[in-house]
Amino acid sequence: MSETTGQPFRLPEGGRIHRDEPLRFRFDDAEYTGFRGDTLASALLAGGVHRTGTSVRLGRPRGIFAAGSEEPNAVHQIEEPFPEPMLTATTVELYDGLVARSLPGRGRLADRPDPARYDARHAHCDLLVVGAGPAGLAAAATAARAGARVILADEQPELGGSLLAGRELPGWTREIGEELDAAPEVRVLRRTTVFGHYDDNYLLAVERRTNHLGAHAPAHLSRERIWRIRARHVILATGAHERSLAFAGNDRPGVMLAGAARTYAVRYAVVPGRRAVVLTTNDSAYAAALDLAAAGLEIAAVVDTRPQPGTWAQRAEQAGIEVLPGHAVVGTRGDTHVTSVTVAGYAEGRLTSSARQFTADLLLVSGGWNPVLQLYSQAGGRLRFDDALGCFVPDGCRQAVEAVGSANGTFGLGRCLAEGTAAAARAIAADPIPLPSFTDEPSSPAIQVFVVPGTDADGDGDHTHFVDLQRDVTVADLDRATGAGLGSVEHLKRYTTAGTAHDQGKTSGVLTSGVAAHLMGARIAELGTTTFRPPYTPVSFAALAGRDRGALHDPVRVTPLHDWHAAHGAVFENVGQWKRPWYYPQDGESMDAAVQRECRAAREGVAFMDASTLGKIDVQGPDAATFLDRLYTNMMSTLKTGMIRYGVMCRADGMVFDDGTVARIAEDRFLATTTTGNAAAVLEWMEEWLQTEWPELRVHLTSVTEQWATVALAGPLSRELLAGLAPRLAVDAESFPFMAWRDTKVAGIPARVCRISFSGELAYEINVLGWHAPALWDALYAAGRPLGLTPYGTETMHVLRAEKGYPIVGQDTDGTVTPQDLGMGWVVSKKKPDYMGKRSHARAESRRPDRKHLVGLLPDDPAVVLPEGTQLVAGSRLPEPPVPMLGHITSSYRSAALGRGFALGLVRGGRDRMGERLYAPVGGELVPVTVASPVLYDPEGARRDG
Amino acid sequence: MLLIPCPWCGPRDEAEYTYGGQAHVPYPQDPASLPDEEWGRYLFHRANPKGPHAERWCHTAGCRRWFNAVRDTATNQLLAVYRAGEPRLAGGEANGRDLFA
Amino acid sequence: MNPRPPGADLPEHPDHLWRDPEPGRSYDVVIVGGGGHGLATAHYLARNHGITDVAVLERGWLAGGNMARNTTIIRSNYLWDESAGIYEHALKLWEGLEEELDYPLLFSQRGVLNLAHSLQDVRDSVRRVEANRLNGVDAEWLDPQQVKEVCPIVEISPDVRYPVLGATYQPRAGIAKHDHVAWGLARSADAAGIDIVQNCEVTGIDVSGGRVTGVRTSRGTIAAGKVALCAAGHSSVLADMAGIPLPLQSHPLQALVSELLEPVHPTVVMSNAVHVYVSQAHKGELVMGAGIDAYTSYTQRGAFHIIERQMAAALELFPIFARAHVLRTWGGIVDVTPDASPIISLTPVKNLYLNCGWGTGGFKATPGAGWVYAHTIAHDTPHPLAAPFTLDRFTTGALVDEHGAAAVAH
């Protein structure tokens, strides 16, 4: 039962289409029908539509030119079911409800989010075979029968490659396909384009999983999937692309590659015209002509540039087709479609007879075949121009990759099959498999013809001898480029834009080189081609992004208390990958009000925060103290067990890298803390020195960042709260002094309590096993509420520490700041013979008195809070730029305790400027500020013992 | 995505590793005695050859071991890997370890 | 939208670009490296200093290295005074370069946004904006809503993984067509009589008595009064020939383009935090770059996971790009210094000069670098704008640390 109404060019029978599944679609606002198994291009041709667009630069009509991913012209906008720009009609499988539109060279993005899913998978194999044509199938089957792990990938929805467009071996193709599908260690990837070949045989492929289902695509399946394939061996059975040649008017709709026309007729049961002229430089177009003639198309003539075409020409003549040896096409006519083809005698680059005109609506062209070697070249393979074959062929690759079949310049089915099985057998050390006997036709050599001269009658010079159809590049353009002095194909490409379009020169690249060589009188082998770059065919951004989007774009790291923070209205701050509570607004409070309230609680009552994100490193071993002495600027070996010391680490360049506390747990064991953002970097840094420079030190480093959750408890009432929950702990200042730690139980939970303060207040850090953190927090909250216990976030923490002049690494430092710059000379050992950064601290540059120092800055107007990042200048009036800058504000807050705005900043020679007035340019005004000590709150340190 | 053979874990994707630059650049014996120029050289100058390059890698997402490799920077080909503390290799010589076994 | 075919608006190249001379036996100045900086140096040697007995030696095809591979972003909003000085000098030259070269460079001052995604990004951004203004560099801090007004397709929802908290904006920044720039400079240098010699690889540098005397090349030995290295990613290889170790590491840097799309992106957006930068070129393709590959390499080829990561970042910022397609990816070799600032310097070898270490910032500096390098060569003393960028800062420690200061690196 066939439904061919409205498909005037559909053959009544044959093809691989499913005539029982008619599909409706729209193109440029007109309704059409096709069948399951069609591409958009074959369905358009069935409907009589050749012209599918307008060219990008000259606005000339253009039509379907090829039948595969090399198509230069029919590049369309998909409108329904979801807008997608620039898909080749020759690769879009037809589905019901497809709406597409022709484009003047430029696509359009959707204005709404893409609802589809995308994903990726890793795969490994002994042998990856790219391309499921005859050579690829033979290779895959060979490896599969030997039990190897095989991946066979092909861009088409069905296996067979070139066999799908011919009439050979239909049974074998089907049987091998079934065998491979059933083999346990074989993965057959249909609709999958291998688009990148990287180092160490790492290949990328994209599988189009649900596109062909249109609106019926299941939402839970990824629409496209990236395969990341690591292959021990790769066989490229990627086939060959037919190329055109440059003659006048070679761009009109109705001009089509001969092999493509054959594909339409045999595979899709569509004839792309009624009466065709065939122009060829080689044998292959004869098979197309014969198949098309058998399909009922009238072949007006086969125009062969060769003077003596050989046996194929005889077969054509026997079939009643006129063959014109030693001829070429010199022009075409027609407004929007070919209506006639002009032919003249041709020999060795010259026209040898007057023109003769053929009425035709189709001109089939074959200028030879280019092995598809994009992947081979990407893999680092060399290419060599083979003069006999008239194409680039593989010439060796460092990687375990081999091209077979027509990708290797081997044209002839029998030879392709043999090459496929032999290559696979070599790759995995197996035996070749028996193959169907197939005798290749004797062939006659092709001749290289890239340009056919125009006739004087055309009078358009070389301006319609198109080389790159998609970029509208002509022989005249190339002529002009070479005339401008350009001699490299890369320059020609850039001058003319040839080869840079959507098809990346698949049909035009070699032709461009050939024409350029012709123009320059050079050999094409010397000129070469431009470099092939991934991807082989365009790949959607979304496919490459996969599922690394939205919340999964980058891991969200959370502490065990995250749910509590969220439930209590915390606003979160991203700190590296961590989510940290920034502040906890209550009842519509502003950020400022919330922070002031939290600060007051910490200074006047008691407040607590989740400090679990701090990095924690267990340092163990007899040489642990020696190790820490080398990395920290201060002395750690003198620390007593049970005590804690603040430490700073520098890089070898002397700049502050990180800071934190170090607790001595035992003679041979320390617990070092790092800043939240640097936890991994500090551990890596320590390991690097330990392993690469000091392997003799008996020290082991273990990250315990998540082993311990940390709750900071701060404020004058913190001791009271802690004492109530830790009855076994002697909390008085004498028994539990500042910078000591104790193991005890808090609320019945085993805990290590440290008397550390980052606020200047009496404060504790309670460390418990991560699993127990919610129980600890809940217990603290319950017991503390009567005392006014208030949760606080990172902003309040920053205000409190800034009031005390404690710097934040990464905020008050920027990689150009030494400990001395921070006013922390006291943390830099004078006694140690060396520590990381010491030699750099001795450089003149590090000792300049005018280095930038961390200082306090008080706006004259206490109501002012300067923006962080504000620069500082000397005078009350700005001179013309460049204005010398003295430093900048690193931290700036409103202080509840000080009742004013204040800031920290790095100021040139700042410690020598105490009391000096500087100016901060803010919003066009100069705000006066006074340089002060960075310690603005409780400079005597009276509060830390409560 | 290079496939880098960790001397302990075997071949793993490049993404599991941290690159550590030139290998065999020891921390100076006595930095305090170095003139500024030599200290500056230690801090900032690392070999950057086009060709075989002895360099350090750390299998950060794996066994966390630092090791050395000889890689041809003109091709990215790994020529040899060896554990920290093992004698320096130039690449090309048999190091008793099949890189991608 | 625009009914004219997009290709119809592009200007034509001139009918003559440069001669293809055989290399001479000797020159006053030999510039090694026929990229943007080498050609700009030649151009300004002739134009500013009247020095025309010059050869530019290029080992491959002219401007085929990083000049052909960069994402063409031009801006001068650097943090430190020294950097702002040289990049702003370059930007001012850009503003007159089309006229100076009489060549359409497609120089488009469409503005550059540098996005901030964390509170520290915001601090660093404000710091840089304020410094820029005091240095006479146009700069603004925009809140998310203002970012949206400049570039309507940027996602500014607070619900994404790393929300846009604002951006710095330099209105005078923009893009230019790299090939046109190189060819305009080459044509100018050629017209001044300078020899541009392609396919001429330098294989040795002759030094005698501590003074450079010439270069050995794949096309013979060439005597030279002065030799100026200008070879970007290959600088270490060349300097090694003269026995000069450089504090450089050469890394792959990748970029990519999409197919041609109708105009959606009116400016340039850079995000250092999520590692992506994007503009839409004149024809309509999206041009995008990412972070550098971790290891050193001269392969002009990066690893694909960098591209995948870049696409994920791009879609976070621009969800409407989901079904755009990557048409082509490629890689260059960037020479990176420890402080992410360039080296423009005399060397221990008399009359041998260095211009390198531009990392990912080379294209935008092209005319500025050429200007100050030509001056440095002509006067055998650093141009004042180049003086902070000499080699000896790696001895003294007086770095110009754009990297350490967390300023955007590209």
Next chain:
Amino acid sequence: MADTETSVSARSPLAGHAARFAAATRRSGGAVRLAELPYLAQIDVRLDPKGPAADAVGLALGFPLPTQPNTVVHGGGSSALWLGPDEWLVVGRPGTRAELEGRLREAVGDEPAAVVDISAQRTALLVAGPRSRDLLSHGCALDLHPRSFGAGRCAQTLLARAQVVLAVRDELKPGFWVLVRSSFAGYLGDWLLDAATEYTGAV
């Protein structure tokens, strides 16, 4: 000494994912099984594999520490995973961490070794079922084929964007332990559920 987690109320990093893991497992019709295995005892052991401490630890465990990289040895209710040439992760049943740490610490005695309780540093996920290998392959670059990653194998590697310790479950049916840093567990749980959509048939 009794472990405290039995007496103190504890919450595991993926407690909030339990219902979704169960639902995904159910919907997959047995194709994949996802569950947290909370509160395993995990002790990091660092020592010289050729030194006396290695023998002592072997005796204490009842089996020798594996010296073959990326392998795991089971016995007596605990397992030892090779993490590095001088590093092992000893994993025991929930509730045994204090006892296990004590036993190992006692075994190494005064040798220059390190024994660190990191039970709460990571949590464990069970990823099992006939499609478990496929599920992991969405984000794990290791070759998980039984020919190269079969019984007795473990590895530290990346799964999606998280570092994990992966171990093949010591059973005939396909399945893996995935140990992940507690702070990354929520992310990885979300990622696994998203990747599992392919096998559970629902978005």
